[in-house]
Amino acid sequence: xxxxxxxxxxxxxxxxxxxxxxxxxxxxxxxxxxxxxxxxxxxxxxxxxxxxxxxxxxxxxxxxxxxxxxxxxxxxxxxxxxxxxxxxxxxxxxxxxxxxxxxxxxxxxxxxxxxxxxxxxxxxxxxxxxxxxxxxxxxxxxxxxxxxxxxxxxxxxxxxxxxxxxxxxxxxxxxxxxxxxxxxxxxxxxxxxxxxxxxxxxxxxxxxxxxxxxxxxxxxxxxxxxxxxxxxxxxxxxxxxxxxxxxxxxxxxxxxxxxxxxxxxxxxxxxxxxxxxxxxxxxxxxxxxxxxxxxxxxxxxxxxxxxxxxxxxxxxxxxxxxxxxxxxxxxxxxxxxxxxxxxxxxxxxxxxxxxxxxxxxxxxxxxxxxxxxxxxxxxxxxxxxxxxxxxxxxxxxxxxxxxxxxxxxxxxxxxxxxxxxxxxxxxxxxxxxxxxxxxxxxxxxxxxxxxxxxxx
Ligand code: PLP
Numbered sequence: 001x002x003x004x005x006x007x008x009x010x011x012x013x014x015x016x017x018x019x020x021x022x023x024x025x026x027x028x029x030x031x032x033x034x035x036x037x038x039x040x041x042x043x044x045x046x047x048x049x050x051x052x053x054x055x056x057x058x059x060x061x062x063x064x065x066x067x068x069x070x071x072x073x074x075x076x077x078x079x080x081x082x083x084x085x086x087x088x089x090x091x092x093x094x095x096x097x098x099x100x101x102x103x104x105x106x107x108x109x110x111x112x113x114x115x116x117x118x119x120x121x122x123x124x125x126x127x128x129x130x131x132x133x134x135x136x137x138x139x140x141x142x143x144x145x146x147x148x149x150x151x152x153x154x155x156x157x158x159x160x161x162x163x164x165x166x167x168x169x170x171x172x173x174x175x176x177x178x179x180x181x182x183x184x185x186x187x188x189x190x191x192x193x194x195x196x197x198x199x200x201x202x203x204x205x206x207x208x209x210x211x212x213x214x215x216x217x218x219x220x221x222x223x224x225x226x227x228x229x230x231x232x233x234x235x236x237x238x239x240x241x242x243x244x245x246x247x248x249x250x251x252x253x254x255x256x257x258x259x260x261x262x263x264x265x266x267x268x269x270x271x272x273x274x275x276x277x278x279x280x281x282x283x284x285x286x287x288x289x290x291x292x293x294x295x296x297x298x299x300x301x302x303x304x305x306x307x308x309x310x311x312x313x314x315x316x317x318x319x320x321x322x323x324x325x326x327x328x329x330x331x332x333x334x335x336x337x338x339x340x341x342x343x344x345x346x347x348x349x350x351x352x353x354x355x356x357x358x359x360x361x362x363x364x365x366x367x368x369x370x371x372x373x374x375x376x377x378x379x380x381x382x383x384x385x386x387x388x389x390x391x392x393x394x395x396x397x398x399x400x401x402x403x404x405x406x407x408x409x410x411x412x413x414x415x416x417x418x419x420x421x422x423x424x425x426x427x428x429x430x431x432x433x434x435x436x437x438x439x440x441x442x443x444x445x446x447x448x449x450x451x452x453x454x455x456x
Pocket of ligand 1: 262
């Protein structure tokens, strides 16, 4: 077979792709029919495809390219580390400098007494670690009955058997026999879709109190932990009402339930602080990290855990680990990414410049006839498409059909914006500049106009 390169005609690449490459979350028949979009290169906030089209990537890849594309420093660090020590494991009392340096740096950045890192290759693996870690923690403390983990409907915590069980997406549970036992889901704090006649504040409290009701129903002696994303990302950028998180923290404290903040999306600047937990003012016992940890330049994830949990788990052997836990190349790349985030004050840029600028422009989209709420927090934004703003109604017919049209209109207008049902969401690279935000919003407006015209 001749070499397969960027220079091959797109149709040939697509044919080979659909013949041999099984894609995540993609219908194989659609892939064969339409072909995949072939992305060939990227720089800053812009992607280029095999046809030479360029797109403003308002999703930062998959919520991960926080420092933007094309930072050569990371390539150089990866090459240097590959030459020096491409791999060694961290099992059986062995370590190496990249894993030492990255765990120490994360302990410095993480809030409170979250001073210990268990590395994984992805967010899914890290959440699998968390399931085993919290259950082992309680067992080692003499409370093996505490094994239930409470999560939320419509949450996304990954795709493995464990993390997919933690997630609350029923269409995922329908495949492969999920969830595993002792995972319990409560309702999400999604006021726009589910708040009915309650005010956002009343609704936030009511939804938080479902955690208390669940603990009382299941038994305090059986519940190990509560896991949640500070802002639910893949569920549609669900920003909880202000009353929600303080009440969740109170309940976790009262019943001694471990709080796991899944920071896979919110971590590393997305909400304008290093971690979403700081933005929400919560004190997790464990934070799940991945994505922005390396800005997606290398696959790496992990769990940052409290002194107390590390002490208990460390009092024996934790029979758990991945070949690539603390992979030296991924760790070195992550460390360089953190250096750039810190030295270039990219999080300050989000907090002081980009997020306020986006918020103002994004809110303006609520004036569009197709848009109900338009909200953002840090550099995550969401708009609800609706046929009736006042009643917050959903479209008749297939949920997501209008969102799909809008997403296609975004592509046609050189913008990558994702749809979750009939919500449109964004999460651009954190380095996005105000003039690029103007372009993003102008293209989104054109896509909305065209969608509106198409569904009349
Ligand atoms: N947790 C959250 C909040 C996520 O958004 C994701 C991925 O989107 C994951 C976990 C899973 O991470 P990964 O895809 O790296 O396994």
